[in-house]
Amino acid sequence: MLASSVTLAQEPPPFDSFELERLDLNPGAAGSLLMGTGELLPAGDFRFSAVGHYQHNPFVFSRDGQVVPIVGSRATTHLAAAYAPFSWLELGVQLPIVVLQTGTDLSGEGIARPASSGLSTPTVSARVGLVSQQAGSWGDLALEMGVGAPMGSAPGFARDEGLRYAPRVMIGRRFGWFRVAVDSRLMVRPVLTPYEERALARAAVGNEAQVGLALAMVGQRTRWELDLRGTFPLVKQPSSVELFLGPRYLVNPSVEVFALAGLGSGAAPGTPLFRVLLGAAFGRVVPPRLSDESSVTCAPELEHSAEECPDMDEDSDGVPNGLDQCDEQAGTPERQGCPWTDLDRDGIEDKLDACPAEVGVAAWKGCPMPDQDKDGIEDGRDVCPSEPGPEISRGCPLKDRDLDGIEDDIDQCPDLAGPPERQGCPESDLDRDNIANVVDTCAREPGPVDNHGCPAHEVPLVSLTRQKIELTDKVFFVPGQPRIVERSFPVLNWVAKVMLEHPDLPLVVVGAHTDDRGNALDNQRQSQARAEEVRKYLIQRGVAPERLEAKGYGQSRPLYSNATSIGRENNRRIEFIIVARQ
Structure with a gap:
């Protein structure tokens, strides 16, 4: 192709050399195939894409009320690659090759037929992520600088006369099942001034601003995207708008295929009547997801975890993964997807049993009732767990009958617990059930201690x-x-x-x-x-x-x-x- 470009360059070009192609790919394809969304590839990931691209009437002029195509059809192969050495940096490269190009014979106008094939403008880019929704921010924001080298075929309208620069700002955000993004860049390229000495006059070609809007699905194996792209020249040249629609499909975690079709409006060179793109990508093509999103790998034949696919039902028990507490065991909805199991046969279900391997009681969440001093009062209620004592003194020996920390011989209320500042008499007790208000669950109705101060007929x-x-x-x-x-x-x-x-x-x-x-x-x-x-x-x-x-x-x-x-x-x-x- 390079040799062909050199040979063709020896012939007089129909116009001064300029790059006709106005469309490039998003090398990392994070969120969108064409537009930058502010999202970068995860650190260490790479992606290689090969795309076949057909354009119809990308370069025409009007003569005697009839549209005459200078370039009637153009078939291009786009090769693109992206790699993220860090989570905040993504490097990209694109190599477009004109495979077949046809046009009208305008030799009568003194214009040679465009070259049928040749190399187009290769570009390299560096993209820096400033904000990431994946990291918990409000959305994604990235900056990029792209540089195009003048190495293409001049007779094939595939080369500018000098380096082409493209500073770019991309911003996007995911909203549930879809993503919205705005991509804007400034194309700085050599300016070609118009001339009128020929029968076929040409408008100026030069710097231009490009703005794109992308709306794309997320979290699905088959994802659709809708792209709107406008070009606004900064020289005397018409503006143009293109609309794209197409799906992308994950074949497996390493292969993705996609297609896009676009309609163009505007007389600017490089804006075809329509475009069609078919391609495939290889590498690590599974996009990252937010914590509340499903993975694109949520299909029975693809490898995934239950946590990645909350809407699926891995164990087919009728409980989605997101609600299933036992993802690998079929259970019932009332048990959040877990089966009934009772390993120690104590009548308490294992998932509610704090001691599933030991026979216990419900009051201790399935654990045996501890009683260190063997006085018949479990340690949880025994104020003196290492000294045996009767129930009346809550497991302590009868030397402080009300267990308020004050010896009976100086306790003014030896049968009623109270603080030292009250000489052992109880705190305020509105319902007079000998339980201080501060620990009485039912402060206005008397009840026993073992019912937390509530009436015996009531279960607090x-x-x-x-x-x-x-x-x-x-x-x-x-x-x-x-x-x-x-x-x-x-x-x-x-x-x-x-x-x-x-x-x-x-x-x-x-x-x-x-x-x-x-x-x-x-x-x-x-x-x-x-x-x-x-x-x-x-x-x-x-x-x-x-x-x-x-x-x-x-x-x-x-x-x-x-x-x-x-x-x-x-x-x-x-x-x-x-x-x-x-």
Whole structure:
């Protein structure tokens, strides 16, 4: 091709040498095949593309009311490659080759027929990413500098007289299943002034501004894109607009095929009546995804993980991967996709059993009841777990019957627990059930200690301590949303009841926590939204807004290991912490 270009260059060109081609590819094809979207290839990834490109009437003039094509048809092979040595840098190269070009014989006008083939203008580019939505920012923003070398065929309208520069700004953002991007660049090229001494006059050719808009699908194996591209010359020459539409299909993680068809409007050289592009790309062609997006590999015949494809159902149990707590085992919807298993046969399902290999009781979440001093009172209720004592003294020997830390011989109320500043007499007890208001779940109705101070016929769903309001059940939300599931209203109603019955209760922080699956920033945002939703519910139940503070901790404060489904289940929680006002 190079030898052919040199030979053809010896013939007089029909016009001064200039590059007719106005279309180039997006070498990395991140988001769009033609337009830069601000998104770069992941670090270490590469992509090679080969594209067949046909143009109809890219260069015409009007004579006696008839359109005469100087270049009637043009078939080009575009070779493009991109490589990202770093996450913020992408290098690209493009090599277009004119394979076949036809035109009208204008020898009568003193104009030679254009060369039928030859090398076109090769370009190299460097793209720098400034902002990345993948990293948690609002979108993608990148800058690029491209340089075209004057190495093409002059008789084939495939060469400028000097270097061509193309500074470029690209910005884009994903919105759910589609991406929007704007690509603008300035084409700085040698300027050819018009002349009128020939019968066929030519307009000026030179610098121009190009603006493109891309709308493309994401997260699908077959993705469509719509591109609008406008060219606005900075010399005396008509403007032009082109519209492109086409699909791209992932054959496997290393091969992608695509097609584009475009219509052109405008008389500027290089704007055809229509174009058709067919091509294939090789390398690492699976695009990166956001944490809430599906991967393009979500097909049974392609390798993928359950986390990458939340809408699929890997184990065919009717529960999508995004909601399935047991991705590799078929289960039931009411168990979030997990099967019923009870390894220790204690009647407590393994996923709810804190000790799945030991026979236990429900009160201890499936674990055996610990009783170090063998006094018949489990350690969790035994104030003196290493010394045996009766139930009346909560497991301690009868030397401090009310277990308030004050010896009976100096305790003014030896049968009623109280602080030292009250000489052992109890704190305020409105319902006179011998349980101080600060730890009495039902402060206005008497009840036994083992029922948290509530009447024996009533089952409290929360218990009040000096540090927190503890729940007997979890607060459930619609998966992926902050909306509270109706089954959790009763336990939240109890939280509101306790706060309303304890007007002297200090500030309560509603803390929301998640497991470590997904993006950390998204988890923090979701936990904050859920904490706000719980706070809003309690306010609707009558709690004063100034007594509540919502705080989302995301995945930063796990109680259990996130390596197991049980650990992740326990880490997803709502807590009500009692704190002193600042």
